[in-house]
Amino acid sequence: MNSGGALRLFILALGAALQPALAETSRLDAILSAQVLRVGTTGDYRPFTALDKTTGAYSGFDVDMAQALGAGLGVKVEFVPTAWPQLSHDLQSGTFDIAMGGVSVTLERQKIGFFSEPYLRDGKTPIARCADQERYQALSEIDRPDVRVIVNPGGTNERFDRAHLRQAQIVVQPDNTTIFDALASGGGDVMITDASEARLQAKLHPGVLCAIHPDRPFDFAEKAYWMPPDPALKAFVDQWLHMAIEDGDFDRLAAKWLR
Structure with a gap:
């Protein structure tokens, strides 16, 4: 052929x-x-x-x-x-x-x-009650046995916490729509979430919740x-x-x- x-x-x-x-x-x-x-x-x-x-x-x-x-x-x-x-x-x-x-x-x-x-x-950054924001600037300050880190289940926030925190108490809040109100009222000490969400929730809870260095997140996303x-x-x-x-x-x- x-x-x-x-x-x-x-x-x-x-x-x-x-x-x-x-x-x-x-x-x-x-x-x-x-x-x-x-x-x-x-x-x-x-x-x-x-x-x-x-x-x-x-x-x-x-x-x-x-x-x-x-x-x-x-x-x-x-x-x-x-x-x-x-x-x-x-x-x-x-x-x-x-x-x-x-x-x-x-x-x-x-x-x-x-x-x-x-x-x-975006990237993960802490948000906490404004009175406590100086206590949670670094992951090493968050990852302590006496710190309660509140988190919503099943997403990248929980994945980040379980990958990086060894000593802190991880408190799972099933309802993501109420998690920041729970944080504001003492249901947790700090949350690690996306900087975009942390900025918004600080605006929605003025003087109560403060986004901690959202321009310098812990990671890249x-x-x-x-x-x-x-x-x-x-x-x-x-x-x-x-x-x-x-x-x-x-x-x-x-x-x-x-x-």
Whole structure:
């Protein structure tokens, strides 16, 4: 067989091998076909996502960004409730199309899904009652047997605490919506959380809770949008996010919620 015939056979074989993959519908195609973007969000992480249990309405930076993404896709947005301990399971089971709500980029999460380009640099920092803030400047000052570190379960805050604290008492507060009120009233001595959340909660509890060196967090982290491993959907989300940043929509919402 000459080289031309061999090449034709190779092309035919390659086309046959690729045909099933090409025939598969991408998650992006499914969203456009259904005319609905299902957004998984916990509703318990201000300033990114908060659920009003009376009205059932969500608000926050990533809630507004989700609506903007839906508008970019030309589809309706449906918010799907989830929780930090089950976020990975819900992503893998197809409960939603994308997770939005202050989701931190981690290698464990990257193993099972795609992250968008990051939109916020963050990191873990302490927050405590203002009267005690000088006591908890360093991890070594926090990691003492007499210190109660309050934490919400199932997310990167708990993972950070259990990786870095050996002596401190880790007090798990199941309801993330009340955890800062509990801290303010003495339910714990300090919390280690994302600098963005620490800044907001200090504003919401003026003179009571103080964010401790949020400009110098203990570690490096980024926020991004997390979705099943669908290249077409990721490409669209990345392009939409890039355009939102460049045309000023992102800054407008950031000024409202993050600054």
